[in-house]
Amino acid sequence: MKDQIRAILKEHARLxxxxxxLADDGDLYQAGMTSHASVNVxxxxxxxxxxxxxxxxxxxxxxxxxxxxxxxxxxxxxxx
Amino acid sequence: xxxxxxxxxxxxSSPLEAVQxxxxxxxxxxxxxxxxxxxxxxxxIDALKKARMMSALVPRELGGFGCGMIELAAMCEALGQHCAxxxxxxxxxxxxxxxxxxxxxxxxxxxxxxxxxTRGQLLVASxxxxxxxxxxxxxxxxxxxxxxxxxxxxxxxxTTISYGAQADDILFQARRNADSPPNDQIFxxxxxxxxxxxxxxxxxxLGMRGTCSPPFLLQSTGEDGQIFATPFADVxxxxxxxxxxxxxxxxxxxxxxxxxxxxxxxxxxxARAKPxxxxxxxxxxxxxxxxxxxxxxxxHDVASECETLMKDDxxxxxxxxxxxxxxxxNNLKVSSSQMVAQxxxxxxxxxGIMGYKNDSKFAVxxxxxxxxxxxxxxxxxxxxxxxxxxxxxxxxx
Ligand SMILES: Cc1cc2nc3c(=O)[nH]c(=O)nc-3n(C[C@H](O)[C@H](O)[C@H](O)COP(=O)(O)OP(=O)(O)OC[C@H]3O[C@@H](n4cnc5c(N)ncnc54)[C@H](O)[C@@H]3O)c2cc1C
Numbered sequence: 001m002k003d004q005i006r007a008i009l010k011e012h013a014r015l016x017x018x019x020x021x022l023a024d025d026g027d028l029y030q031a032g033m034t035s036h037a038s039v040n041v042x043x044x045x046x047x048x049x050x051x052x053x054x055x056x057x058x059x060x061x062x063x064x065x066x067x068x069x070x071x072x073x074x075x076x077x078x079x080x
Numbered sequence: 081x082x083x084x085x086x087x088x089x090x091x092x093s094s095p096l097e098a099v100q101x102x103x104x105x106x107x108x109x110x111x112x113x114x115x116x117x118x119x120x121x122x123x124x125i126d127a128l129k130k131a132r133m134m135s136a137l138v139p140r141e142l143g144g145f146g147c148g149m150i151e152l153a154a155m156c157e158a159l160g161q162h163c164a165x166x167x168x169x170x171x172x173x174x175x176x177x178x179x180x181x182x183x184x185x186x187x188x189x190x191x192x193x194x195x196x197x198t199r200g201q202l203l204v205a206s207x208x209x210x211x212x213x214x215x216x217x218x219x220x221x222x223x224x225x226x227x228x229x230x231x232x233x234x235x236x237x238x239t240t241i242s243y244g245a246q247a248d249d250i251l252f253q254a255r256r257n258a259d260s261p262p263n264d265q266i267f268x269x270x271x272x273x274x275x276x277x278x279x280x281x282x283x284x285x286l287g288m289r290g291t292c293s294p295p296f297l298l299q300s301t302g303e304d305g306q307i308f309a310t311p312f313a314d315v316x317x318x319x320x321x322x323x324x325x326x327x328x329x330x331x332x333x334x335x336x337x338x339x340x341x342x343x344x345x346x347x348x349x350x351a352r353a354k355p356x357x358x359x360x361x362x363x364x365x366x367x368x369x370x371x372x373x374x375x376x377x378x379x380h381d382v383a384s385e386c387e388t389l390m391k392d393d394x395x396x397x398x399x400x401x402x403x404x405x406x407x408x409x410n411n412l413k414v415s416s417s418q419m420v421a422q423x424x425x426x427x428x429x430x431x432g433i434m435g436y437k438n439d440s441k442f443a444v445x446x447x448x449x450x451x452x453x454x455x456x457x458x459x460x461x462x463x464x465x466x467x468x469x470x471x472x473x474x475x476x477x
Binding site: 055 | 218256260262263264311313317399401403466469470472473474475477
């Protein structure tokens, strides 16, 4: 799952650094992800993992790192 | 009756009432001169300082009035009815104070600063907009440069600093350091003794002329302890955006109320001239009264939701950083900025030539010119573009 998240970030997060240089808990916003880019990341994640983030999950903290995104996806897919 | 350290001659029962009196007795009478001469509303701001209103949000135990957002919003509306420039200065100052109070009180520098601000009734300006960036607050070009002895230097080329020349201190965002991407921003207050402002143009505008907001080159230094430990991203979503949009909207609501008041007086005068017939303008007045009610309801509703969320440290803070909340705040800004212009325009239609004449008691020209700034103060299309993007993921579930 983490590799897939990283691939999506590489394509859509428009980071100022290489996403592979970032630790799992590295701050994506500090690495240059704008709010606009984060929306594209959310859309790509919803498409790739066939999930829909409910509105309560649509906030900065949930998408701030690879680990945080993984936790959110795990929560959404745990009943499958 | 609420006790408070007001220093006015006569007693008033609340800070809000004190501001209402300043609005009608001091800001209002000076408003036309402030507008005509594009000068700072010095008498209103001095009176607000004398009444200790620059620290209205500061908790009582630190010497302030401990007002919340709703009370402050009502103050902005009261001032806005009589002098939009004075109201906007007051609003912008408090957006800055709110940010310090919510995000920086864990830092020794700011605990002392708030005491100093309260004692000296300091006026704080905002240098958010940057040349080459425009109204996008979440991107910066300028960056903090570390210096010797725990100090930094920081220069910003600013498109607009309202009351920059009159301010004691300036609060603004910058990139964390020279290597940071544009959105990795810190927030910092710089002090009058540590900055120079070089004015780079004039402020000769259609409206909001008394805000005195020309472009400036800001060159500053400060102690590292002046840099907020909280990243600007959090300050922006939890405080700067909600406070700005709520307080600005209340200033605009005040402008609308002020213009409609003149329209009502005009229609009453017509009615009195011919008792027994309803003047045709009364129909338009009925329409604008309904528009004003919608605007007021929207502004008050969002303010009360904000105040509730801001009081809840855990769930509230989460909600403040959500896309759903950001959308709601942005909707408030675009709708109230459009409503104020429509309402004032309608008031002009009602008053006719008597509203168009600057020397008439029904004049609404100043209101209209002031109202037209609302849609530009962070361009509405910029905000719509952000909302359009957020709506791609929001489900309204
Ligand atoms: C009375 C007043 C007082 C002010 N005081 C201050 C102050 O004290 N401190 C401060 O920092 N700022 C202040 N400002 C705000 C500052 O002037 C803003 O930066 C400015 O209003 C926006 O600048 P701009 O019009 O060049 O807009 P830009 O943001 O550069 O936008 C230009 C135009 O492009 C549109 N646009 C931009 N992005 C997009 C997009 N993505 N999609 C579609 N359209 C877009 C905008 O809507 C606008 O029409 C003040 C403004 C006013 C009116």
